[in-house]
Amino acid sequence: MAVQSILDALGVNSRSQKEVSRLADECGISRETLAYLHRSKKLPSVKDLENLCQATDKDLVSTKIRLGLVDESVIARLDGREPIPPNSPKKGTNRFKPDLSTEAGKLFRADCVEYLKTVESERYDLIFADPPFNLNKTYASKIDDSLAEDEYAEWCLEWLDECVRTLKYGGSFFVYNLPKWNIPIGEFLTKRLTFRHWIAIDLKYSLPIAGRLYPSHYSLLYFTKGPKPTTFTPDRMPMEVCPKCFGDLRDYGGYKAKMNPEGVNLTDIWMDIPPVRHSKYKRRKEANELSIKLLDRIVEMASKKGDLVFDPFGGSGTTYAAAEIKGRRWEGCEIGPVDGIKQRMDGLDEEKVFIEKYRSNYNSLFPPKTKVERVRRKLWTCESVREKANGSHSNGTLELFEN
Ligand SMILES: C[S@@+](CC[C@H](N)C(=O)[O-])C[C@H]1O[C@@H](n2cnc3c(N)ncnc32)[C@H](O)[C@@H]1O
Incomplete structure (x- = not known):
């Protein structure tokens, strides 16, 4: 404050x-x-x-x-020294030319801080940032990924500040990083925006380290400009069931009838985001590509069709692909080669089918296949527990169902 x-x-x-x-x-x-x-x-x-x-x-x-x-x-x-005067603010001097333009988006091969400086305040409805983590990785852009800790933190504050400025009132800002870095990043953002969530993405990212706990989650910070987001439409998830027998994995006791047939509330621990490791699916091995499932969820939750999404760190273009598929406008930067992103944007059909397939299980407590199996095995369903609660099992059908 x-x-x-x-x-x-x-x-x-x-x-x-x-x-x-x-x-x-x-x-x-x-x-x-x-x-x-x-x-x-x-x-x-x-x-x-x-x-x-x-x-x-x-x-x-x-x-x-x-x-x-x-x-x-x-x-x-x-100290009695003259401070360096700030650069006089420039308005509407966007000297950048896009390297790729689609109907919905624009990609700039550029340093995101330089690019953002030319953007007007409060332009974006949603910003997602997945920067390099300073883990001494090799990027095609040849950026230095092993800065001194304070240099890395200082660089983060530069792009974060520009993201804060260019985010619309009511817009949402997500930052994906290691917990270690998202602590100082979160401290900086809390003074400027409203904290919503620290989302734990359950993914192992190193081998176990002697004398330490096994690092098993990435942090996804979620902030908004203003007291609440303009758009908040999280997906509801299917209830987890045994993949073999389709039975309950937890004891829902007397709460079954109260469960929403549209699914379970999305929590702040996401266990279902797969790593992108297989070279067949990984577009650029240096890009640290994220699963499109993660970006699909964020874009769905925090933006609506036609909104403008920005990602300062393009990598292999996962955010742009998700935005394009989901009917959002988008803008982005990548300091390194952008050929991989261009190729990806030329053929999104496979990713579209992939998204549609898993999305067909969302927003329903028991997706169609699970429901058929549960009815066949005489396990409870939303209808059976409700009928039972209403005392309408006089026709004898519900005695068939387990409690
Ligand atoms: C962790 S990767 C992003 C991966 C991306 N989320 C994806 O799923 O494909 C970070 C990317 O940021 C790029 N990068 C690093 N510094 C940058 C800067 N100052 N401006 C723009 N891009 C930068 C790197 O070249 C790298 O491709």
């Missing part, structure tokens, strides 16, 4: 709608965002703050201090 709210730090009368609206319009920030930053004492991005200070004729360094933000420019001021 900031020490002072942004409007108080700028000396703006927060009760004057006219003043707040004028400031918002002048800085290209929505009124809702400005009111949210003020009310919840959240921090704006660096570039938005520079614009706000310029529009109100306030000293940037003093305003940072009022907000409780200590950075190099504040330290320079304390």
Whole structure:
């Protein structure tokens, strides 16, 4: 949380709608965002703050201090040095040409921070970021993946800040990383956005390490700009049953009749995301490709058709493929070669079929095949427990069903 709210730090009368609206319009920030930053004492991005200070004729360094933000420019001021002046904000100077354009999206071979600097504030409905994890991996882009820890953290704050700025009010931001990095990333984002979830993706990613627990989950952080997301439509999952006998894996006791026939609520532990390891399915072995199942779920949950999705770290283009298949618009950057993404976007039919196949099991407690098997084996179904609860088993059919 900031020490002072942004409007108080700028000396703006927060009760004057006219003043707040004028400031918002002048800085290209929505009124809702400005009111949210003020009310919840959240921090704006660096570039938005520079614009706000310029529009109100306030000293940037003093305003940072009022907000409780200590950075190099504040330290320079304390040391009596002149802080390096910020780059004057540029509006509408997008010098990037897309390397790939489809009807729905644009891919730029570019450094995402450089690209984002040319993008207006509050452009994207959904941002998903899967950066390199600083694990000394070899990328086709030849980026340095073994930075000193503070250098890596500093670089993360740069692209995170730009993602915060370019996210729409009500938009959602997901960051996929190791728990170790998502702790400082989460701390940075909590001061700027609203925390929703730490989702654990159950995937083993190294061999067991002596003297440590076996690392078995990746962290997926989920934040929104504003108190709640504009779109939140999580899939409901089928109830887990034994794959052989289709029986219950848990004792649902007296709760069976209360279970939603449309499926179980999605939890914050995702056990069903497969690794992409097989070379046949992996487009670029250096790209650390994620399963499209993960991106399909995120895109479905946090955006609607026609929304604009952004991914700063293209890799093999999984986010763009999911967005394209699901009727969202998309934009993305990849600093390395983009031929793999181009090829992938040319032939999405197989991935579309794959998604449709597993999605046919979603949003139903017992998908068709499971239901047939359970009826055949006289196991309970939503209909049987409801009929039983309503006392309508006088026709003798329900005595057939197990409790
Ligand atoms: C972990 S991979 C992303 C994989 C992607 N989610 C997928 O499923 O295919 C990270 C990617 O970010 C790219 N990258 C690294 N630094 C970048 C930067 N500054 N701007 C844009 N892309 C960058 C790397 O070249 C790499 O392909």
